[in-house]
Amino acid sequence: MKSRKFPIRFENFSLSVDGKSVLENITLSFVEGMNVLYGPRGSGKSSLLRSIVKLNTEIFNEISRSGSVYLFDQNVEDLDDIYVRKNALYLDTSFIDAMNQYTFDEFLKLALKRKISLENFSEKLDDLGILRMLIRGQKTPLSVFSPAEKISLLLFILEQKKPRVILMDCLLDHLDDENLEKIMDMFLKMKEERTFVISTRILQRFLYIADLLVILNNGRINYTGSPKDFVLRM
Numbered sequence: 001m002k003s004r005k006f007p008i009r010f011e012n013f014s015l016s017v018d019g020k021s022v023l024e025n026i027t028l029s030f031v032e033g034m035n036v037l038y039g040p041r042g043s044g045k046s047s048l049l050r051s052i053v054k055l056n057t058e059i060f061n062e063i064s065r066s067g068s069v070y071l072f073d074q075n076v077e078d079l080d081d082i083y084v085r086k087n088a089l090y091l092d093t094s095f096i097d098a099m100n101q102y103t104f105d106e107f108l109k110l111a112l113k114r115k116i117s118l119e120n121f122s123e124k125l126d127d128l129g130i131l132r133m134l135i136r137g138q139k140t141p142l143s144v145f146s147p148a149e150k151i152s153l154l155l156f157i158l159e160q161k162k163p164r165v166i167l168m169d170c171l172l173d174h175l176d177d178e179n180l181e182k183i184m185d186m187f188l189k190m191k192e193e194r195t196f197v198i199s200t201r202i203l204q205r206f207l208y209i210a211d212l213l214v215i216l217n218n219g220r221i222n223y224t225g226s227p228k229d230f231v232l233r234m
């Protein structure tokens, strides 16, 4: 029951990169549903999210850490990388840029690792605004998609793959209001029995959707709680 309610937990977790402290004594439980992680540039949002999927060790040469991170009540350090990647997906803006090098069918094959019949999904793809973008059919390069359309395509992939945890690192900060609203509607439909953590540098845009709000500053937690309590405290 505990893991369903708090799928991700940090206990006294600290991280240093090249001898510099990046996260300090983080104790935090993300809830099932929509978590919003707000912090200014360099506050440690990416480092925190990457700790959940063990990506910091791949990126940085010199890291040291103490404390623990738990995914579904299991210490991530004890978990197999394949299990972690299957259950928790980390997406940042570099992912959106990387999509440019693929055509629609190449990307689908790569992401889903199986062939799907588009006819079965044409209604869904139409709803997501993707169908009309396929100007060269399945061979359409994703470079013609806008960031919002790429995110819609990612949502389609997420619906097929069903990872239980989705970590979106400042991915939605660059969307305009209209596209953000459309995409947030889709997220809210998908959040049942899933855990989203959306990191952002623009708090106001995401306050209304948060089940839990976490504010990070200089590698430390400044606030954890409901957005409503946060607003009332201001």
Ligand SMILES: Nc1ncnc2c1ncn2[C@@H]1O[C@H](COP(=O)(O)OP(=O)(O)OP(=O)(O)O)[C@@H](O)[C@H]1O
Binding pocket: 017, 018, 020, 022, 039, 040, 041, 042, 043, 044, 045, 046, 047, 048, 170, 201
């Ligand atoms: N490649 C790097 N090498 C060394 N230190 C780094 C590197 N990238 C980040 N850091 C350190 O980690 C700290 C936290 O960075 P992090 O990227 O986690 O913050 P962030 O809140 O995600 O920032 P942003 O909003 O700009 O993405 C930074 O202040 C920086 O000192």
